Every structure is written in structure tokens, then in C-alpha cells.
Amino acid sequence: MKLFDVYPLFDITPVRAEGCYVYDEEGRKYMDFYGGHAVISIGHSHPHYVSRMQEQIAKIAFYSNSVQNPLQVELSQKLGEMSGCEDYQLFLCNSGAEANENALKMASFATGRKRMVVFEKAFHGRTSAAVNITDNDKIKAPINATFPVSFLPLNDLAAVEEALSKEDVAAVMVEGIQGIGGIYLPTAAFLEEVAVLCQKYGTCLILDEIQSGFGRSGNFFAFQRANIQPDLITIAKGMGNGFPVGGVLIHPRFEASYGLLGTTFGGNHLACVATLAVLEVMEQEHLMENAREVGAYLKAGLEQLPNIKEVRGEGLMLGLQLHQAAGPLRNKLLFEHSIFTGSAGQADTIRLLPPLNIGKEEVDMLLEALRVLLV
Incomplete structure (x- = not known):
């Protein structure tokens, strides 16, 4: 049996990773400014994360949601405290697409309606409902x-x-920062006015924070630059630092009922511990503050480079738009300077999504490589 081809693959096989670096099978060291698609939030193989996961897997890794799991309660309390969403309810699942599927379902249950309003360049997932609200006809059946x-x-x-x-x-569904679309931000004023309109017309407001959440923007959620309370907030990616975890934060006005939502693997013991470890490291190492500080330093440095069309984003979620196709520059960064960066839906844009513990030293190394390549 052969693998079903999904992505074009770089000729690199990572076998080890630590902090913001990845190592291939020949021992070559790569700086990670992509975070495995915004998934690595607290750095690769963080000692606290590794220790927590090892301890848990030696106790119990999984049992179904038919029994009590105190880790879920602990996680919901910690997440509420750190995000400022203490009043919300938490539904745990396994991925961002699954989180969005359940958020859409909740909005439809609550309103009795079907139509969804989303935005150009949006990417919300590849599963049935999520792909229907993704602005890419090539991946829709x-x-x-x-x-x-x-x-x-x-x-x-x-x-x-x-x-x-x-x-x-x-529902109106919007990303806190559009990721794959090329790093575009809904303004705070826009989010606030949309929230007012949703209330006026009895429409749910869903914030997709799958890529922009968990501190990446410098706030816990990117939408928190605005004064709003979304009805539903979807989360994943950096939530588990590589372990598959997703979730929906549900406003207290929604009433739960048995069987409305369900999951086999969501909220399992390892998933909860992975997320708790991420939250603990974020708090102990002040990673949101680091995302703000180092992100601002990186953005200022990028804006000083030659031949740059625009730099967009907040914190450590930045888009570098060029005057030409970005693919050749990404390849040169990777193969000539050993730096991973990400692509976007726009062919002229590079996405920078490093671990939140990236430092100014690594930023300087990226900026120097770009100065060499952009002359």
C-alpha cells in the first residue's frame, strides 16, 4: 500500500526537535519560523510538556466520555481563567475543523436557520460544513x-x-486573524459593529481562533483587541503543542442537553494534560508577553527590508507580502539558510508562525537571511 499524496513534500525528514529548532536525520539544524503550521506554541519538546505527558500516559491515557474525567474540569477552569472567558462552557474535540463543525451546528440549533455569513479568503477546515464556508472551491466536493x-x-x-x-x-463566522488567506485582520471597530448587528438580527457570532488563539497574537484570543463577547469561539492548533486537541467555547446563554454534541476521543486524558501543560508554560514563561514584544520587534525589522510590499499581522502571526512569488524565497530560506517558513493562499505571501518562545536572536538570524536574499 502507498500513501495517498496530500501535500508536496520537502526533501527533509525531521527526526528530533527542541525549542524553536528542528533536526533532520543527518543532524542538520533548522530554525522553525512556521511552528508546524502554527501548532507548536510553547516550543518543541518542552521539558514540562514532556514530563506531564509521560506521567499521564503511565497512569491512564484514555477512557471514554461516559465516565468522569477531573482533568476536563481542571482544564476548563484554567482555560477560563487565562483567556478571560470564565463564564463560557467548554466542549472538547480533536481538531479545528471538528470545532468549527460543532460551532456551526450549535448556531443552527440555536437559531433554527441555515445560512452562514463568512468572509472572502476565509479558511475554516476541510470537513463537510467547515469546507462549505471556506473560500476555496478547489477543495469542495x-x-x-x-x-x-x-x-x-x-x-x-x-x-x-x-x-x-x-x-x-x-451565524456570522470570522477568523480572529485570517491565516491561510494571507494574514488579514478584521478591525476592532468592525468586530464590535458586527457583534451589534448579530444581536439586532438574532444571529450568532462565531470567532474562529484556531490559528490565531492561544496567545499567538499577543492576546489570548486575537478578537480581544475588540470589546466583544462572541457566542462561540473555536480553538485548536497551538492548544496541544502537537497533540491533537480542539474545542468550542460556548456562551452561557446556550443550554446543554444530552446528545446535542458528542465525541469519542475529544477531551481524553492525554489531550487534557497536553493543553494544561501548554497553559502552564504560557503562564510561567510569559509567552503572551513574549509574542507581543518579539512580534513587534520582528514586524519592525521586516518593514525595514528592501523589496517588501506589505507586512501584516499581530504578535507572532505575520504575513510578509512580496512583489513577486514567495515560493522561491521560501525554498532559499529553507535550503540555503535552514529556516522553515509557511505559505499562504496568496502566492506572493510568506507566513511567519514561530513558537511563542522564539527570541530576538532567532529573529535577527531570519532578518539577516532575508536581507541577503531580497537584494
Whole structure:
């Protein structure tokens, strides 16, 4: 049997990783400015994370959600405390796409409606409902078009109000920062006005914080630059630092009922401990503060480089837009300077999503490599 080809692969086989570095089978050292697709939040093989996971797997790694799991309670309390969302309810699942599927379901249950309003360049996942609200027709199968969707320009408040006033919309869903779309931010004013419109028209507001959450923007959630309380918040990626974890934060106005949502693996013992370890390291090592400080330092340095069209983003979630295709530069960074960076839906944009414990020394190394390559 052969593997089903999903991604074009670099000719590199990582076998070990530590901090913000990855090592291949020949011992070559690579600096990780991609974080394995924004997944590595506290750094590779963090000692506290490794210790917590080893201790837990020696006790119990999994049992079903038909029994009590005190780790879930501990996690919900810690997550509420650190995120400022103490009043929310937590549903645990396994991935970002699954989190978005369940958030969409909750919005439809609550409103009795089907239509969703989302934004151009949005990426919300590859599963059935999530891919239907993703702005990429190439990854949609005919079976995915199961409910009506309106794709609107980001930050166009008039378009949102027109859509909500004409249609019975179940939810407006927006990324705290658009990731794959090329690192575009909804403004604080836009988010605040959309929240008002959702309340006016009885529509749910869903914030997709799967890539932008868990401190990456410098706030726990990227939407927290605005004064809003979303109905539903979806999380994953950096949540488990490599262990598959996802979740939905559900506003207290939603009432739970048995069987409404469900999961086999979601919230298992290892997933809970992985997330608790991430939160503990974030708190102990002040990683949100580091994301703000080092992110600002990185952004300022990028803006001084030659031949740059635009630098977008917040914290350690930045997009570097060039005047030419980004692919050749990414390859040169990787193979000539041993630095991993990420692609975006826009062919001229590089995404920078390093671990939140990246330092100014690593930033300087990236900036120096870019100065050499961008002349």
C-alpha cells in the first residue's frame, strides 16, 4: 500500500526537535519560523510538556466520555481563567475543523436557520460544513454544498448589514486573524459593529481562533483587541503543542442537553494534560508577553527590508507580502539558510508562525537571511 499524496513534500525528514529548532536525520539544524503550521506554541519538546505527558500516559491515557474525567474540569477552569472567558462552557474535540463543525451546528440549533455569513479568503477546515464556508472551491466536493453561504469582503460592515437584513442568517463566522488567506485582520471597530448587528438580527457570532488563539497574537484570543463577547469561539492548533486537541467555547446563554454534541476521543486524558501543560508554560514563561514584544520587534525589522510590499499581522502571526512569488524565497530560506517558513493562499505571501518562545536572536538570524536574499 502507498500513501495517498496530500501535500508536496520537502526533501527533509525531521527526526528530533527542541525549542524553536528542528533536526533532520543527518543532524542538520533548522530554525522553525512556521511552528508546524502554527501548532507548536510553547516550543518543541518542552521539558514540562514532556514530563506531564509521560506521567499521564503511565497512569491512564484514555477512557471514554461516559465516565468522569477531573482533568476536563481542571482544564476548563484554567482555560477560563487565562483567556478571560470564565463564564463560557467548554466542549472538547480533536481538531479545528471538528470545532468549527460543532460551532456551526450549535448556531443552527440555536437559531433554527441555515445560512452562514463568512468572509472572502476565509479558511475554516476541510470537513463537510467547515469546507462549505471556506473560500476555496478547489477543495469542495458537490456533497459539501449542504447549506447556503454568503462570502463578503472582510471589514465591509455595510455588506454584513445588508446580508443580515435580507436573509435569516444562523451565524456570522470570522477568523480572529485570517491565516491561510494571507494574514488579514478584521478591525476592532468592525468586530464590535458586527457583534451589534448579530444581536439586532438574532444571529450568532462565531470567532474562529484556531490559528490565531492561544496567545499567538499577543492576546489570548486575537478578537480581544475588540470589546466583544462572541457566542462561540473555536480553538485548536497551538492548544496541544502537537497533540491533537480542539474545542468550542460556548456562551452561557446556550443550554446543554444530552446528545446535542458528542465525541469519542475529544477531551481524553492525554489531550487534557497536553493543553494544561501548554497553559502552564504560557503562564510561567510569559509567552503572551513574549509574542507581543518579539512580534513587534520582528514586524519592525521586516518593514525595514528592501523589496517588501506589505507586512501584516499581530504578535507572532505575520504575513510578509512580496512583489513577486514567495515560493522561491521560501525554498532559499529553507535550503540555503535552514529556516522553515509557511505559505499562504496568496502566492506572493510568506507566513511567519514561530513558537511563542522564539527570541530576538532567532529573529535577527531570519532578518539577516532575508536581507541577503531580497537584494
